[in-house]
Amino acid sequence: MKKILVTGGLGYIGSHTVVALQSKGFDVVVIDNLSxxxxxxxxxxxxxxxxxxxxxEIDLRVKxxxxxxxxxxxxxxxxxxxxxxxxGESVENPLLYYENNLNTLVYLLQQCQEHSIxxxxxxxxxxxxxxxDTLPITESAPVKxxxxxxxxxxxxxxxxxxxxxxxxxxxxxxxxxxxxPIGAHESAAIGELPKGTPQNLVPYITQxxxxxxxxxxxxxxxxxxxxxxCIRDYIHVVDLAEAHVVALQRLIGEKxxxxxxxxxxxxxxxxxxxxxxxxxxxxSGEKLNYKIVDRRxxxxxxxxxxxxxxxxxxxxxxxxTMEEALSSAWSWEKKVRGLK
Numbered sequence: 001m002k003k004i005l006v007t008g009g010l011g012y013i014g015s016h017t018v019v020a021l022q023s024k025g026f027d028v029v030v031i032d033n034l035s036x037x038x039x040x041x042x043x044x045x046x047x048x049x050x051x052x053x054x055x056x057e058i059d060l061r062v063k064x065x066x067x068x069x070x071x072x073x074x075x076x077x078x079x080x081x082x083x084x085x086x087x088g089e090s091v092e093n094p095l096l097y098y099e100n101n102l103n104t105l106v107y108l109l110q111q112c113q114e115h116s117i118x119x120x121x122x123x124x125x126x127x128x129x130x131x132x133d134t135l136p137i138t139e140s141a142p143v144k145x146x147x148x149x150x151x152x153x154x155x156x157x158x159x160x161x162x163x164x165x166x167x168x169x170x171x172x173x174x175x176x177x178x179x180x181p182i183g184a185h186e187s188a189a190i191g192e193l194p195k196g197t198p199q200n201l202v203p204y205i206t207q208x209x210x211x212x213x214x215x216x217x218x219x220x221x222x223x224x225x226x227x228x229x230c231i232r233d234y235i236h237v238v239d240l241a242e243a244h245v246v247a248l249q250r251l252i253g254e255k256x257x258x259x260x261x262x263x264x265x266x267x268x269x270x271x272x273x274x275x276x277x278x279x280x281x282x283x284s285g286e287k288l289n290y291k292i293v294d295r296r297x298x299x300x301x302x303x304x305x306x307x308x309x310x311x312x313x314x315x316x317x318x319x320x321t322m323e324e325a326l327s328s329a330w331s332w333e334k335k336v337r338g339l340k
Contacts (some may be wrong), residue, residue: 002252003027005075007060007108008082009053010037012192013123013181015045016241017079019190022049024245029054029073032082036195044189060104070111077119077251079244080108083153086199087127087298090150101153102160109164112171119251120173121244122161126233126264126303127151128177135270136306139177139262147298158262165260172259174247179233179266179305181240183325184332191332192237201276202234202326206333209286216288218273220295225302229273233266233304236320236328240265246316257313266305267318276322283327 004021008014009030015037021028022045030042030053046052058065060082083101084090090097105122112120128151129137130144146152161173182202184191198204208216221228243265250256271279281288310316334340 001025001027002076003029003074004248005029005031005073005078007031007078007080007104008037008123010034010039010041010055011081013178013237013240014081015041015190016185016237017081017244018045018053019048019185020238020241020245021248022051022053026248029056029075031056031058031060031069033057033059038193041190047189048185048187060107061099063107066107066111070115075115075117077121077248078108078112078117079121079123079248080105081123083123085150087148087150088199090148090153094149097149097153101150102156105157105160109160109171113168116170118170118172119248120161120171121247121251122157122173122175124158124175124177124262125151125154126177126179126266126305128155128158129303131300132303135302136268136304137264138306139264139309162260169259172251172254172256173261174251174256175260175262176243176247177262177264178240179235179264179303181237182234182329183236183238183320184328185238186328188328188331188335191329191336193336201273202329203333205277205280205288206329208290209280209284209288209330210333210337210339212337214289216277216290217293218277218290219293219299221274221292222295223301225272227272227274230299231270231272231302231304233269234271234276234322234325235266235318236325239318239320243310243314243316246314250314263310263314264305264307265310266307268305268307270302270304271322276326279322280326280330283323284330
């Protein structure tokens with residue numbers, strides 16, 4: 001049985017990926033520093049899968065702790081989620097982001113070389129594309145100058161991995177560029193639980209519906225889109241998690257065409273903010289309190305993926321609908337808040 005390290009495995013996408021890995025028979029060990037997650041997520045993972053993954057609370061910025069972990073564990077592959085991810089916070093505290101997102105990657109790649117770990121999957125982002133020249137966005141689209149330190153860390157991370165793979169033919173890596181993950185596991189045992197004010201649309205919607213937030217702000221209705229609000233590609237987190245398993249199987253089966261590959265992970269469809277709001281009201285039966293406010297600095301007009309490469313080469317496609325994603329997100333929110 002292959003032993004897979006999932007860093008940030010108690011976070012939102014990480015926890016769903018742990019469940020997906022365990023369902024395919026992988027032995028999973030999770031590293032998380034609990035800076036943006038809760039230990040109770042282990043209970044949710046166990047509830048769904050029947051297996052509690054091994055867990056170590058480690059801050060990957062502490063190099064000696066990283067070295068110690070790999071001396072004690074034989075790892076066959078790594079899926080690296082652990083990173084700071086709030087765009088606004090990265091603007092306010094860039095050094096935190098460069099330390100947390102870049103140093104940790106370097107330490108992990110050093111251990112891959114030290115212990116001959118071949119398989120490495122990196123959690124990247126569509127932020128590397130910036131304001132796209134054409135839509136949908138293919139993997140060959142130019143990487144634009146980053147609009148935030150967070151986005152810059154994703155660009156630099158991919159460069160670090162590419163440079164490492166170019167001189168180490170033993171290392172195989174896939175960078176997965178996510179679009180906008182939403183939703184929760186259908187069991188409502190795990191889901192998105194941001195600490196503090198949500199930075200993403202759907203948890204802000206569900207918290208507003210649950211009464212935690214007074215109202216939802218829709219940033220701008222004067223964009224060049226059908227209803228004036230920004231368009232994004234919203235992908236169900238369970239579909240996203242499945243893609244990581246497929247990518248890992250591609251590496252293990254040595255079906256990759258080069259030792260550093262990039263794939264977009266999205267639905268291939270764009271939905272506007274107001275469309276998401278209306279869809280949530282429909283599936284939840286809740287009337288959402290929202291208002292149109294000024295545009296937010298750094299927001300691009302429209303971003304959605306061309307998923308042909310992932311469809312063809314990974315054999316992966318999204319299966320779940322926007323309605324399923326929003327319904328599961330609302331079920332998770334109600335469970336967390338003790339609502340009926």
